[in-house]
Amino acid sequence: MTRRHLLRAGSLAGALGTWQLLTAYDVNVWLRFEQFPTVTEVARTFGQRVGGGTYWQDLTDSLTRIVSGFVLAAVAGVVVGTAIARSRFAADVLGPVLEVLRPVPAIALVPVAILLFPSNEQGIVFITFTAAFFPVMVSTRHAVRALAPVWEEAVRTMGGGRWRVLGSVVLPGALPGILGGLSVGIGVSWICVISAEMISGEYGVGYRTWQDYTVVDYPGVFVGMATIGLLGWLTSTAVEVVGRRLTRWLPRPEAREPAPHRRPARGARRSVSAVAGPAGTAGPVEPDALVGPLSPIGPVREGSPS
Numbered sequence: 001m002t003r004r005h006l007l008r009a010g011s012l013a014g015a016l017g018t019w020q021l022l023t024a025y026d027v028n029v030w031l032r033f034e035q036f037p038t039v040t041e042v043a044r045t046f047g048q049r050v051g052g053g054t055y056w057q058d059l060t061d062s063l064t065r066i067v068s069g070f071v072l073a074a075v076a077g078v079v080v081g082t083a084i085a086r087s088r089f090a091a092d093v094l095g096p097v098l099e100v101l102r103p104v105p106a107i108a109l110v111p112v113a114i115l116l117f118p119s120n121e122q123g124i125v126f127i128t129f130t131a132a133f134f135p136v137m138v139s140t141r142h143a144v145r146a147l148a149p150v151w152e153e154a155v156r157t158m159g160g161g162r163w164r165v166l167g168s169v170v171l172p173g174a175l176p177g178i179l180g181g182l183s184v185g186i187g188v189s190w191i192c193v194i195s196a197e198m199i200s201g202e203y204g205v206g207y208r209t210w211q212d213y214t215v216v217d218y219p220g221v222f223v224g225m226a227t228i229g230l231l232g233w234l235t236s237t238a239v240e241v242v243g244r245r246l247t248r249w250l251p252r253p254e255a256r257e258p259a260p261h262r263r264p265a266r267g268a269r270r271s272v273s274a275v276a277g278p279a280g281t282a283g284p285v286e287p288d289a290l291v292g293p294l295s296p297i298g299p300v301r302e303g304s305p306s
Contacts (some may be wrong), residue, residue: 037219045219046226054208059227062193062205065121066235069128070189074182077133081140081178082170098137106131106192110199124196124204131192132185136178143177144170176250179243186239190232205231 016039021027026034037045049055080098083090106127113123151169160168197206209224 035218037222041219042222042226045217046223049220049223058203058205058208059231061203062197062231065124065128065197065204066186066189066193066231069125069193070132070186070235072125073129073132073185073189074136076129077136077181077185078140078171078178081137082144082166082174084137085141085144086170098134102134102138106188107195107199110196113196114200120200120202123200124193127196128189128193132182132189135184135188136181139181139184140174140178143174146177147173175247179239179247182239182243183236186235187232190228190235194228 019036020039022033023036023038028034080090080094084095084098085091109127109130110123113126114120117123117126147170151173152165155165155169193204194206194209197204198210205224205227209221209228212218212220212224
């Protein structure tokens with residue numbers, strides 16, 4: 001176990017220990033911890049829930065909703081963002097509508113989803129889709145617009161068409177920005193799917209957490225919160241791992257460390273000293289100092305007839 005992993009484990013253990021102390025001794029200094037369940041009570045309730053089938057059904061329902069909505073949002077966000085960035089017609093037709101809808105919180109669309117879709121399940125997937133779509137679309141649009149045109153011009157010079165440019169230049173070049181939007185989108189999706197389950201869901205982690213709150217089962221509420229946190233962490237990590245595999249060509253922080261200093265070979269030192277200029281000088285050597293001023297017919301030595 002590396003030092004970094006030990007530090008992370010110690011940070012988590014310290015947070016849980018602080019929680020246990022504050023709740024066990026009913027600390028009440030502005031913040032009131034007397035009604036909070038202790039860590040041991042939450043762990044006991046968590047063990048009871050894991051042993052039952054309802055917990056796993058809620059887990060499966062929430063994961064199905066989040067994966068369905070997020071995958072649809074990822075595909076639609078990349079397609080629409082690329083179209084808006086590459087096509088003036090798409091920007092004029094789709095841009096104004098999307099910019100009006102983008103500030104509307106996805107959770108505010110719950111009444112629309114109830115009226116629009118024949119089942120609550122489809123409405124929750126729609127809300128999850130909407131939550132993830134806009135971060136992916138905006139990040140894709142900015143990433144595509146930020147690409148240098150020189151790469152596209154190079155592909156077109158070699159005979160590449162529109163689809164070749166899209167597959168070889170646009171999408172690979174914009175991929176780091178797209179992955180940033182996906183990371184934000186998966187987090188926002190969890191927030192909205194849990195809220196939608198609380199309002200209109202049947203089964204699901206959010207639905208169960210709200211039911212525990214209505215019957216004043218606070219350890220159950222914290223079990224739901226912990227489950228949501230773990231699921232969000234796992235899905236965000238999965239997106240990050242997939243992104244690292246897709247962008248293996250990018251330099252990583254560990255690859256940017258300076259290489260160990262090595263003494264140059266004897267022949268290399270001799271060649272460097274031969275072009276270093278007058279004795280006692282250091283620094284880069286200008287090309288003109290080696291070959292003389294350039295002329296239309298090639299390098300000319302100083303003092304030679306032109």
